[in-house]
Amino acid sequence: MSTNNNHLNHSLILIVLLLIAFATKSEQSKQIPALYVFGDSLVDSGNNHYLPGEYSQNFFPYGIDFGTPTGRCTNGKTVADFLAIYLGLPFAPAYLGLSRSKRNRIVTTGINYASAGSGILPDTSNKTSVIMDEQINGFERTIKEILPKGLSKEAVEKHVSESLFLVSSGVNDHFKNGTFRGSRKFASYLIKEFKIRLLDFA
Ligand SMILES: *[C@@H]1O[C@H](CO)[C@@H](O)[C@H](O)[C@H]1NC(C)=O
Numbered sequence: 001m002s003t004n005n006n007h008l009n010h011s012l013i014l015i016v017l018l019l020i021a022f023a024t025k026s027e028q029s030k031q032i033p034a035l036y037v038f039g040d041s042l043v044d045s046g047n048n049h050y051l052p053g054e055y056s057q058n059f060f061p062y063g064i065d066f067g068t069p070t071g072r073c074t075n076g077k078t079v080a081d082f083l084a085i086y087l088g089l090p091f092a093p094a095y096l097g098l099s100r101s102k103r104n105r106i107v108t109t110g111i112n113y114a115s116a117g118s119g120i121l122p123d124t125s126n127k128t129s130v131i132m133d134e135q136i137n138g139f140e141r142t143i144k145e146i147l148p149k150g151l152s153k154e155a156v157e158k159h160v161s162e163s164l165f166l167v168s169s170g171v172n173d174h175f176k177n178g179t180f181r182g183s184r185k186f187a188s189y190l191i192k193e194f195k196i197r198l199l200d201f202a
């Protein structure tokens, strides 16, 4: 738990936010149909609560503004929640918290795959968090197995192309075993690793 806590604390101090928001082919005036969220504790809406072990933030004062801990690493809303409000969408629910039937119902407005403690690299907190590669796998499962239940192949493509993707990651990679390992070279390496995943994803 202590290593994980270090990751979380540091992520609050050193905010290296990689924000990738893109909505291709969508005109300004058109409603964005869904918000899909990936990354770490800055945007996790409760996924860690569903991991084995005690890696969630499911205790006060986390979530105190909601009246109950939600798994978010904050007293209130995350930047993903504020974005959802701005877009007129519901808060993107934690992927791991959705039952199969709930996923089918809720998926059209977005899902949150983010996991506190995770980074871009697969060896960052991989025992206590859902790593980026697995978060992307979750989204791929969503496209292949969940969205097609209610939408035609063409409609799924349209839906995805009009949706907004928020990624906030890279902070936790800077800490290995609680030790800061930042440098210009490491940052370039991280960006390269992130780019690989982004291109893979696109
Ligand atoms: C998890 O991280 C450790 C090092 O911290 C690494 O040796 C191992 O290969 C990683 N596992 C996966 C599945 O990436």
Ligand SMILES: *[C@@H]1O[C@H](CO)[C@@H](O)[C@H](O)[C@H]1NC(C)=O
Binding pocket: 177
């Ligand atoms: C992690 O850090 C602790 C204390 O700082 C040290 O005892 C331990 O050997 C380190 N583990 C690794 C895998 O480097």
